[in-house]
Amino acid sequence: MTETLTLHTAFANYPHVMALKDGSVSSPRIRFDFEDVPVITRAFRRMVRTLDFDLCEIALTTLAQAHAFDKPIKALPIVVMRGFHHAALVCPVGSSIQGPADLRGKRIGVRAWSQTTGIWVRGILLDEYGVDHRDITWVTAEDAHVAEYVDPPNVVRIAAGQDLKAMLEAGEIDAGIAIAGIDPASVRPVIVDPMKAAAAWFAKTGAYPVNHLLCLKTALVEANPWLPEELLRLFTAAKSASGGPSAEARFAGIVGAEVLPYGLEANRIGIELCLRYAAEQGLIPAAYGVGEIFA
Numbered sequence: 001m002t003e004t005l006t007l008h009t010a011f012a013n014y015p016h017v018m019a020l021k022d023g024s025v026s027s028p029r030i031r032f033d034f035e036d037v038p039v040i041t042r043a044f045r046r047m048v049r050t051l052d053f054d055l056c057e058i059a060l061t062t063l064a065q066a067h068a069f070d071k072p073i074k075a076l077p078i079v080v081m082r083g084f085h086h087a088a089l090v091c092p093v094g095s096s097i098q099g100p101a102d103l104r105g106k107r108i109g110v111r112a113w114s115q116t117t118g119i120w121v122r123g124i125l126l127d128e129y130g131v132d133h134r135d136i137t138w139v140t141a142e143d144a145h146v147a148e149y150v151d152p153p154n155v156v157r158i159a160a161g162q163d164l165k166a167m168l169e170a171g172e173i174d175a176g177i178a179i180a181g182i183d184p185a186s187v188r189p190v191i192v193d194p195m196k197a198a199a200a201w202f203a204k205t206g207a208y209p210v211n212h213l214l215c216l217k218t219a220l221v222e223a224n225p226w227l228p229e230e231l232l233r234l235f236t237a238a239k240s241a242s243g244g245p246s247a248e249a250r251f252a253g254i255v256g257a258e259v260l261p262y263g264l265e266a267n268r269i270g271i272e273l274c275l276r277y278a279a280e281q282g283l284i285p286a287a288y289g290v291g292e293i294f295a
Contacts, residue, residue, distance in 0.1 A: 005224060006031045010043040011057035011214065014080055016246050016260055019238035027234055029226075040212075045145040047073065051217060055231070057081075058215045060274050061116045064284045065146040067293045072218040074295040076228055077264040078235045081212035083248060084198035085120040090187040091175040092168065097190055100129035106174035107137045109164040113155045114144040114283055116211045116274070117178045123277030128201065133281055139164065139173050144283075152282055199254045208255050210270045221295045228295040236262055264290060 009032045011017060019025040021034060035053070037043040044059055046052040048066045051073075058066075063075050089108075091097045097106070103125070110118040118138075125131040138155045141164055151157075158164065165181045167173045175190055176182070191197050202208065214235075220227060239260060248259040261267060271290055279287040 004031050005029060005220075005227070006033055007054040007220075008033045008035065008052070009055040010035050010037045010040070010047075010053050011055075011080060012040040012212075014246060015244040016239040016242045017080060017235065018243075019241040020234060025234060025238045025241055027230060029230055030234070041145070047215065048146050054217055054220055056215055057212050059116045059145075059212055060210050060271065061114055061119055061278050061283060062145045063213070063215055063293060064275055064278055064288060065114065065144060065149055067288060068284045069146055069148045071146070073215045074218050074221050075293050076214040076216060076231060076295055077267055078214045078232060078262050079210050079212070079260065079267055080214065080235075081247075082208065082210050082260070082270070084195070084202070084209060084251060084254065085117050085178075086124065086191045086194035086198040086201070087189050088117050088178045089121050089125075089175060089190045090177075090179075090182070091190050092171070093186060093188050095174065095188075097175060099192065100125050100131045100190060103131055103175065103190065104135040107139050107172075109139045109141075109168060109173040109176040109179055111164070111178070112140050112142050112144060113138055113151045114146075114149065115178070119274065119277050119281060119283065120209050120211075121177050122281055123273070124201065126280070139167070149283070195254075202254050205269070205273065207270045207273045208251075208261070208267070210267055210274055216295060232262060264294060 007030060020032060040057055043053065043056055044062050047056040047058060048062060048071050057080055066073055097103065122133040126133065134154060140155055140157055164176060164179045168176045168179060168182065246260055252259050268290060276287045278284045
């Protein structure tokens, strides 16, 4: 009889994974020892700094930076959170900013320089609008999850007691990316008609942006070669058993009915483009091939 492998596990409570958490989808080969981490990005930091989990949700950029610093983890092509980010870049409704070209010389707030949404936005600004991230001051609230990484010179950290939301409202920064808690009525997208722009960009690039996926300790992959395939089977079954729509359902008009594709080939374009953006922005030393970071 095959021994059951127990995995200390952390991922957020998305509708498409709940069948694994409630046990309605299971495997005789795997037992999940779930730890609830209310702010899931805290789990990313623990995974790359102290290897607290066997199986963990992680941002693609965090995973790539972990590879750069030889952390013993490997990615799985199970993308649990994704989306288009054209609408994430906002400015106050009364701002003089009329479009991306006006961002040069400005101060833009983002939780961390290494945040994956910020990487997507900066890549799109350069590729589609000719706006270079080096012509902007980036104002951040925290460092990278991977402790060894050092932010570039045009990235500054807010002081203790400061808050990016309050700074945007007070005009101390000119724009922000994915800043939590902002009153939607007080801001507007820098990219005009962002969903239309996202649809055109997807038609042009074929890239459906990847944000969060899953990773495993490398030692577990090496000791259990069957494990990545079994996890892909389980997560695919859980997605099929989902009782409610995912947040990504709002992108069906752009990508079609399959708003959460799993598997490497279904996600290769988005993964490779994010890795290119990360390399261009100095977050990783090179645009890694998927075979380097995936199990």
